[in-house]
Amino acid sequence: MVNLNIKLVKSLSGRLDKQIATAHSLGLRKIGDTTVQPDNDQTRGKIAKIGYLLQVTEEGGNK
Numbered sequence: 001m002v003n004l005n006i007k008l009v010k011s012l013s014g015r016l017d018k019q020i021a022t023a024h025s026l027g028l029r030k031i032g033d034t035t036v037q038p039d040n041d042q043t044r045g046k047i048a049k050i051g052y053l054l055q056v057t058e059e060g061g062n063k
Helices: 017-025 041-053
Strands: 002-008 034-038 054-060
Touching (some): 002 041
16 A cells, blocks of 8 residues: 655744644644655645645555
């Protein structure tokens, strides 16, 4: 299964409350935080909302 490695590269300071809540739901609190999330519709939707704050790379794959 493919996972997404997500890193917060821009600050949440001054962002809308909904954007901060989306980052927190991904487990991202401060610049440099990283998390591994499954590649599904819910995660892709969150990334679409705050993608300009994130760096996303794919991890894993078919073995």
